[in-house]
Amino acid sequence: MKIKKTEIVPTYAEAFAMWGARAIVTADSGRWALTAARSMTGFATSVIGCPCEAAIEREVPAAQTPDGRPGVSVLLFTVREKDIKKRLMERIGQCVMTCPTTACFNGLESEHSVSVGGALRYFGDGHQSSKVLNGRRLWRIPVLDGEFLVDDLFGIRESVGGGNLFIMGASASATLRAAVAACDAMAAVGDVFLPFPGGTRSGSKVGSKYKGLVASTNDAYCPSLRGAGVETQLPDTINAVYEIVINGLTEAAVREAMRAGMTAAAEKGALIISAGNYGGSLGRYKLDLEDILGGAGQHGA
């Protein structure tokens, strides 16, 4: 299958079940909201080595936030349900509450929830108080510039992590242009985020020759290792590969992001688009590239 001149490899991305939450970080200015959100999403690229995966979903206009101030929507995912409360507590407590003028609200309505503000309130050392508005409990924690307001409950839901695309091209610079175009297109899709810095590079396989290492470089897709005794998956025309990992609150959102990403990368001249999987033995979701694009054949020729 092809999109214009870009070959779409007949394969699928293997994705996993994760647990997701959405936090709306607000502040007196967009600058401080963004500062807190960036801090909250630091060191959250991959659960291979980070306690969670998180990224900024989008900036939220003041008119759409609970307190009418500029906001930033953050998505945060963990592998296990029992971990998500702790990760939210850590990051809201250490990265948002510590940032000037901020507040943090739940951004996900769900039948499942965890008490985050109800745990962070103890920072108030007995001076905290709660208010219930429209059935929603908010905790007021006194801080040195006023009060930190945080929702008691944050909704969580089963989500999809590990959707991915391999963008391949003739040079690193040209391939990066295509990958960035894909990232930009995917960022416009709601309910998803790209956990890697800037959305791309990553590229690891499961396991290693070294004992105890759970992941290592994906040598089959390293152009520089072609002919170095690895079973390369790359044709001779390929000199660079960028992987984009896509996490989403729903499978539909991940599929839509992958469709948008593939289309945008093809527009920017990617030579080949593929995806990573483990033979279907590990993940719950098989995101077939051709199926996502609407079937085999020529697209946009």
Next chain:
Amino acid sequence: MALELTLHTQPEVPLEAECITPQRVAGLAAPEVERLDAMHGNRRVKLGDFFSAAGKGANDIVLNGDLSLVKLIGAQMAQGSIVIEGAVGMHVGWGMSGGQITVRGDAHDWVGPEMSGGRIVVHGDAGHLVGSAYRGQASGICGGEILVHGSVRNETGGAMRRGLIAVGGDAGDFTGVNMIAGTIVVLGNLGIRSGAGMKRGSIVSMNPAPLLPTYQYACSYRPLFLKLCLQHLRGLGFAVEERHINGRWRRWSGDSLELNKGEILLFQR
């Protein structure tokens, strides 16, 4: 279809009609509703002796007439709606836990005693002891919202534990007396001795107020919860201005004779 009850005979003494609540009339035909018991002074009477019913008992009840001598409407109400197209007597919404009562006119004393949820909206004025604890009880309302668009008299929110009371006009004396927690917002003026004996909670006013000497000035700031609260009230039809939502508030802590964890927030002009 709503059940409609129209007062045809004005009671000479207060009529206690706690049967006028959705869960008591649900599924009853109009004649059955008229056969429900009420108390006229110390005499047991039938509701039909004073009201004529139309329609069928349902989640929604509409009441017509001057009901200022009819007490306990909406008692123990857990769901549905009651609309009173005029004034209403004491104890409206007693023990209410859900649904909404709307009073188009004035309400007498003791609006929403022992309330734990739901919403009471009074478009006119209300009397004394709105949302307050009954004498001898430990706490007043434990949840829900009482929204009075007019003014209220004394001891609003006395010993309230949770919930929101909003007053569009002025409040009398002893607003929030012995308050345990919760929020009282008065868009007009507070009377004297507001927050006397308060443990926790918030009393908010848009105007300067005489404060007890057991309240200590804390600071001038923009409490974010108040912004959300005022936005909420504006959405419910209260005349909250943008300058209030985004303005600065002077905070006093008290009552130092009690836990000293309450606050009175007065708008800084």
